[in-house]
Amino acid sequence: MKQTTIRRLISLGMLCALMVLFSCTSRYYLNADNLLEIVRDASVAGIIGVGVTYVILTSGIDLSTGSCMALVGMTMANIYRYTLLPIWMMLLIGMLVGLAAGLFNGLVVAKLHLPEFIATLATMGIFRALTYAIAIRDAGGIITSQAMTYSSFVKWGGAVGRIHYVSIAFVVIVILGQIVLKKTRFGTNLYAVGANRKAAELSGINIARTRIMAYMTVGLCAAVGAIFTTARLQSTTALLGNGFEFDPIAAAVVGGVSLSGGYGDVVGTFIGALFMSALDNGVLKLQMNTAYQYVIKGVIIILVVMFDAWYNAWMEKLAQERGRKEAVKA
Amino acid sequence: MKKINASGFGKPIILVVFMLVLTILRPSSFLTVGNLSNVLWSISVYGIMVCGTIFVFLIGGIDLSIGSLCGLCAVTIVKIIRYFEYSNTGVLVGILAALSVGILAGMVHGVIITKFRVPAFLITFATQIIFLGLSMILTNNKILSCLQPELFTAIGMKKIFSFPIPIYIMLLIALTSWFILRKTVLGRYVYAVGGNAYASRLSGISDTKITVLAYVFSGFTTALGGIVLASMTQQCMATTGSGYETEVITAAVIGGVSLLGGEGTVSGALFGAILIGLLNNGLNLLSVPSTEHGLVKGIVIIIAVGFDALQHQEKFRSWLNQFKMKRAREAA
Numbered sequence: 294m295k296q297t298t299i300r301r302l303i304s305l306g307m308l309c310a311l312m313v314l315f316s317c318t319s320r321y322y323l324n325a326d327n328l329l330e331i332v333r334d335a336s337v338a339g340i341i342g343v344g345v346t347y348v349i350l351t352s353g354i355d356l357s358t359g360s361c362m363a364l365v366g367m368t369m370a371n372i373y374r375y376t377l378l379p380i381w382m383m384l385l386i387g388m389l390v391g392l393a394a395g396l397f398n399g400l401v402v403a404k405l406h407l408p409e410f411i412a413t414l415a416t417m418g419i420f421r422a423l424t425y426a427i428a429i430r431d432a433g434g435i436i437t438s439q440a441m442t443y444s445s446f447v448k449w450g451g452a453v454g455r456i457h458y459v460s461i462a463f464v465v466i467v468i469l470g471q472i473v474l475k476k477t478r479f480g481t482n483l484y485a486v487g488a489n490r491k492a493a494e495l496s497g498i499n500i501a502r503t504r505i506m507a508y509m510t511v512g513l514c515a516a517v518g519a520i521f522t523t524a525r526l527q528s529t530t531a532l533l534g535n536g537f538e539f540d541p542i543a544a545a546v547v548g549g550v551s552l553s554g555g556y557g558d559v560v561g562t563f564i565g566a567l568f569m570s571a572l573d574n575g576v577l578k579l580q581m582n583t584a585y586q587y588v589i590k591g592v593i594i595i596l597v598v599m600f601d602a603w604y605n606a607w608m609e610k611l612a613q614e615r616g617r618k619e620a621v622k623a
Numbered sequence: 624m625k626k627i628n629a630s631g632f633g634k635p636i637i638l639v640v641f642m643l644v645l646t647i648l649r650p651s652s653f654l655t656v657g658n659l660s661n662v663l664w665s666i667s668v669y670g671i672m673v674c675g676t677i678f679v680f681l682i683g684g685i686d687l688s689i690g691s692l693c694g695l696c697a698v699t700i701v702k703i704i705r706y707f708e709y710s711n712t713g714v715l716v717g718i719l720a721a722l723s724v725g726i727l728a729g730m731v732h733g734v735i736i737t738k739f740r741v742p743a744f745l746i747t748f749a750t751q752i753i754f755l756g757l758s759m760i761l762t763n764n765k766i767l768s769c770l771q772p773e774l775f776t777a778i779g780m781k782k783i784f785s786f787p788i789p790i791y792i793m794l795l796i797a798l799t800s801w802f803i804l805r806k807t808v809l810g811r812y813v814y815a816v817g818g819n820a821y822a823s824r825l826s827g828i829s830d831t832k833i834t835v836l837a838y839v840f841s842g843f844t845t846a847l848g849g850i851v852l853a854s855m856t857q858q859c860m861a862t863t864g865s866g867y868e869t870e871v872i873t874a875a876v877i878g879g880v881s882l883l884g885g886e887g888t889v890s891g892a893l894f895g896a897i898l899i900g901l902l903n904n905g906l907n908l909l910s911v912p913s914t915e916h917g918l919v920k921g922i923v924i925i926i927a928v929g930f931d932a933l934q935h936q937e938k939f940r941s942w943l944n945q946f947k948m949k950r951a952r953e954a955a
Contacts, residue, residue, distance in 0.1 A: 405929045411876040414869065415924040418917030425914035436914075531914075539687075539748065546745050553883070584764070584861075587756030594749035595735065602741040 303604060304549065304564050307597055308571060315575030322578055329455055331570045335544075336463035337518040339566030342541040342548075343470040344395075344511030346562045349545055350474075351504050352487045352554025353402065353409035355511045358541060359534035360420035361394045362519035366529035367424045369520070370439035373446075374429060380445045388516045394420060395512020399505030417538065421531075428531045438530040441523060450525030459521040463563075466517070470559040483507060487554030544569055547597070568597075634878070634894045637927050641898070645905045652908055660786050666874075666900035667789035668693075668848045668855070673871045673892045674796045675844025678837035680875055681804075682817045682830075683884025684736065684743040686838070689845045689871060691754035692728050693864035696721040696849030698758045701769045701859045709771040717775075722846045728754070729842025733835030751868070758861040768858040779854030789851045796844055801889040813837060817884030874899055877928055898927065 316323035341358050348355045369387045372378055378386075394416070401412045429439040441447070449458050474480035482503045485493040494500050515534075523529045548565025550557030572593060576586045645653045652658060663670075672689055679686045700717035707713025732750065736743050769775065781788050804810035815823040816830045824830050848867075853859050872882075878895030880887030902923055906916050 401925060401929075405925070407925065407928050408876055408882065410882055411873065411924060411928050414873055414876075415921035415928075417921070418924075419921035422915050422918030422921070426918075543745070543748060546742060552742060552744055582760075584756045584759035587752045587759065591749040591751075591753035591756065594752075595746060598741045598745045598749070599735065599739045602739040606740065 299608075300549065301560070301564075304561070304568075304601075307600070308564060308568050311568065311571055311575065311593070311597075315571070315578065318575070319578040319580075322575060325455070327574065329457065329460065331567065331574050332460045332463070333457045334574065335566040335570035336457070336459040337522055338537075338540040338544050338569065339463050339563060340459075340466050340521075341511070341514045341518045342544040342562040342566050343466050343559050344507075344514030345541040346470070346545045346548075346550050346557065346559050347474070347483055347507040347510050348409075349542070349550050349552060350483045350487045350554060350557065351507050352490070352552075353504065353507065354413065354542065354552070355398065355508065356410065356413040356538045357394070357398060357417040357420055358511060358515045358518075359537035360417045360424065361391060361512060361515040362522065362534035362537065363424040363529075363531060364394060364420045365391050365516045365519040366523045366533045367427055367429075367531060369523065370429055370441060370529045371427055373441050373443070374439055380443060383446070384520055387520055388513060391512040391514075391516025391519070392509050393512070394515070395509035396505065398512070399508035402508065403501040403504040421535075424531050424533075436531055438528045440528045442527050446524055447527050448524075449521060450523075450527065459525070462517065462521065463566075466514070467559055467563045474559055479503070479506060484555055487556075489555075540569070541566075547594075549601075634891065637930060638894065638898065638901070641901055641905075641923075645901070645908065649905075649908045653905070656785060658904070658908075660790070662897070662900045662904045663790045663793075664787045665903070666896045667787075667793045668852045669867065669870050669874055669899070670793040670893060670896045671789070671796050671851060672845050672848040672867065673874050673896055674793070674800045674889055675841045675847075676871055677800065677875055677880055677887060677889060677892045678804075678813060679743075679841045680817075680872075680880045680882060681813050681884060681887055682834055682837045683820070683882075684834065684837065685747065685872075685882060686732065686841055687744065687747040687868050688728070688732070688751040688754055689841065689848075690864050690867040690869075691751045691758065692725060692842065692845045693849040693852060693867055694859070694861065695728075695754045695758045695761075696724050696846040697853035697859040697863045698761050698767070698861070699724050700775075700850050701767050701853050702761055704769055704772075704775055705767065709769070711772055711774045714772060714774045718850055721850050722843060725842040725844075725846025725849070726839055727842070729839040729845075730835065732842070733838035736838070737831040737834045755861060755865070758863075762859070762861050764861060766858055766860045769853070770857050775854055776857060777854075779851055779857075789855065792847065792851060796847065797889055797893055800840075804889060809833075809836070814885055817886075819885075870899065873924070877924060898923075 312323065321327060341362075345355055345358065365387045368390045369383050372383045372386060398413055398416050401407055401416065402409050405412075407415075425436065428436045431437045451458065453461070474483065482493070482498050485496070485498055486500055486503050490500060519533065522533065544566035545557070545562045546552060546565070547568055548557065548561030548563065550561055550565075572590060576590050576593075579586065579589070581589075642654075672693065676686055676689055700714075700721040703717035703720055704713040707716065728750065732743070732746060735741065735746050777788065778792075779787070779789055783791065804813060812823070812828050812833050815826075815828055816833045820830050849864060852864060856863070874895035875887065875892045876882065876895070877898055878887065878891030878893065880892055880895075899920075902920055903916075906919060911919060
């Protein structure tokens with residue numbers, strides 16, 4: 294228990310070190326507005342990251358989140374354009390579409406027993422194609438973006454005071470996600486399924502249901518992410534979330550969630566998402582050629598990951614030595 | 624042994640069924656030597672790359688950087704040929720340089736991953752960004768064309784017995800990695816490390832060495848893929864090859880390679896690459912709009928892989944039944 298607390302403090306320390314580094318390189322980095330901006334930019338990847346954490350804990354992966362966002366966004370655009378439904382109904386239907394997409398992923402993975410990677414890669418194509426199929430077209434049949442400027446919708450992309458709604462949603466979802474993970478049977482089952490599937494099956498856990506529920510969580514999170522993204526852009530396109538699928542996964546993995554399953558938690562993903570966002574923001578503020586920004590970003594990720602691994606190995610060694618000393622004493 | 628036979632059986636059936644459907648739908652254009660050679664030609668870059676990256680998948684790793692590494696190698700060879708003013712020496716130096724870049728990148732991956740015990744996903748995710756940045760620096764964000772000399776364009780375009788050279792390169796690389804995996808001790812070690820790294824370490828296999836070798840071979844084939852790609856398109860830019868990592872991983876996983884390691888064959892991975900090529904070709908021949916390709920591809924992948932996965936499912940069930948029976952017997 295104490296070990297995990299120290300680990301958490303270390304990753305927070307690395308986040309702080311990164312921010313100190315960047316506040317030395319740019320005088321526009323360390324101020325309240327920019328810090329709030331970092332949280333806002335981390336939010337969508339982080340919200341989806343909460344769901345992705347659940348799936349990775351079951352030793353799965355979800356590559357369809359970007360396409361799922363586009364499908365939800367386009368569904369809402371259709372409702373916005375062609376119906377008179379109130380905004381809350383539109384948001385609700387968007388979330389239901391996300392849940393349905395997650396259910397489909399879960400069924401393919403858990404009932405057809407496809408490898409998660411390939412199944413969600415396939416559904417990534419399927420959701421994107423469905424988005425194109427229902428995309429808003431102009432009179433000439435060309436796919437266009439749909440503006441969504443109704444004020445009670447657009448306000449979700451804004452801020453209350455200086456804090457953005459999406460940041461509030463991010464924090465709330467992380468807290469909820471952590472409580473569900475640590476305090477409910479579903480959360481415990483997620484760990485069990487990821488750590489040892491056969492043992493979990495033999496101890497009576499319904500594996501298929503747990504995995505399907507994990508994928509439905511991702512779908513719901515992707516829908517929430519899509520709602521905040523479209524509200525902020527005040528429009529949606531068929532390309533929404535294109536190439537976005539690796540960001541939540543990277544946030545989770547940087548936050549210490551093990552890709553082989555059974556290890557990690559939502560708060561880790563929270564820190565991971567903040568870390569990636571702080572890095573992006575800081576590198577951007579170096580005001581360099583994009584090419585050099587890419588190189589610097591990559592090098593920093595490698596250094597941090599190497600430090601993390603080195604620290605882990607060191608702690609393990611210390612623990613072993615302590616154990617040996619105690620054994621000698623006894 | 625039985626499982627290898629069973630999973631080797633389903634894949635040809637899927638291919639034959641798929642080709643039959645296309646032959647019936649487009650009798651005049653699909654089943655011609657020209658078209659089939661085009662299909663193979665279009666997948667040859669993926670095919671070359673997947674034959675090397677399968678080593679990485681087999682030891683339980685992953686390499687997300689192959690797309691941008693392929694681009695970086697393409698940029699390297701084109702830059703060098705232009706530097707040597709389109710001479711044949713330039714081509715030879717360029718090929719050597721590109722291959723060294725690939726091998727060096729693989730070595731860096733392998734050493735970082737084994738020495739620091741870090742997740743391969745993150746390291747290769749980071750190097751993907753770095754390689755893209757390096758390509759952008761080298762090309763200065765411009766498209767570099769390279770239409771000469773003939774020695775360079777021949778690699779990607781020249782035909783021998785009505786099949787372009789990349790197909791032969793792909794077959795050669797496939798045979799090489801099949802030979803290494805099936806007929807040498809090294810290949811057995813690769814499967815052993817992927818199946819259980821700890822157990823193989825205890826039985827005296829240096830999993831560090833095997834891991835580094837796997838990444839080096841993957842880097843080598845990726846560089847080869849980059850050279851072929853540059854020669855095929857006779858130009859390169861920073862984003863050349865971007866997105867190839869998903870195509871290659873898809874091909875491998877469709878072909879039954881487990882991303883958790885220890886399971887998969889070269890023939891399976893090639894089957895995956897060919898299925899993707901046929902899918903793209905078929906969708907174009909049937910003039911399906913490109914916005915709907917994802918839908919059809921996704922459904923075909925789910926059916927094809929689901930068909931394959933069913934066998935595993937039954938196996939799992941029978942295993943569970945045996946376990947239950949054993950427990951019942953013990954209780955009685």
